[in-house]
Amino acid sequence: MGRVIKYQGDTTMEIRSETVARLKAFARGEVxxxxxxxxxxxxxxxxxxxxCDLAAxxxxxxxxxxxxxxxxGNPKDAASRAALGTVYQKLGRVQEAIAEYNAALERDPRNPVALANRGELYLRQGQQQGFTDIANAVEADPHGETVAGRRxxxxxxxxxxxxxxKMKEAKPS
Structure with missing residues (x-):
């Protein structure tokens, strides 16, 4: 990656015209x-x-x-958001993890990592949405190709x- 601002000497800065265009596009929310x-x-x-290697x-x-x-750098990257959510989850930062999973799912509603992990967190909190998330994670990865899908x-x-x-226990004898 190159730097946006190039320094020449002590105080002179040069910004290329294509960089100016990218910066303006960034300011407009286009990139x-x-x-x-x-x-x-x-x-x-x-x-x-x-x-991922560090987390593993x-x-x-x-x-x-x-x-x-x-x-x-790229808040639109659903995979990185789901991975960050996973790291937050491992660190015990549950609300931040859920926020990252939500952001990942806004971009990619079938992200199995975000679905499985958020579902697990919701189940631990006693929220019914957890069942839906887990079911959707299985549907998103029906062959268990990802660790999240297998989980x-x-x-x-x-x-x-x-x-x-529970049904067996509740059944009258």
Whole structure:
């Protein structure tokens, strides 16, 4: 990524005309800061992968910094928002996690990570919406291709088993 403002000497700044156009587009809300800076999808994906690796290693604070940067640069990126929500969830920052999952789902209503994780949080809070989110996560990833999709499927099975047991207990003998 290049810097938007190039310094020449002590005080002279040069801003290229295409940069001015990108800055104006940013001010109008037409492009993200990542686009102003010229960040490519591949660069963002590489940073996200490092964030995922850090989170997998239990280095949540470092992963948080990377994902917050990605979200700040491109708030439209549903995958980064869902990943940031996951990191917040791991850090016990439940309300911030839910806010990120909500933002991810505004952009991508079938994001299995956001659906499964928000569903799990809602279930822990006793909210019925959790069942809907989990069911939607399974529908979004019917073959369990993602960790979130597999976890959602496992939650559906566990919920079903508990419901069947409760029905058996409630049945008159």
């Amino acid at each position: 993200t800061w990542a686009e102003v800076e010229g960040m490519t999808f591949e660069q963002a994906k590489a940073i996200a992968q490092v964030g 290693a239990g280095r949540y604070e470092e992963a948080r910094v990377l994902f917050e940067g990605l979200v700040e 959602a499927r496992a939650l559906v099975k566990a919920i079903t088993l508990v419901a069947v047991e």
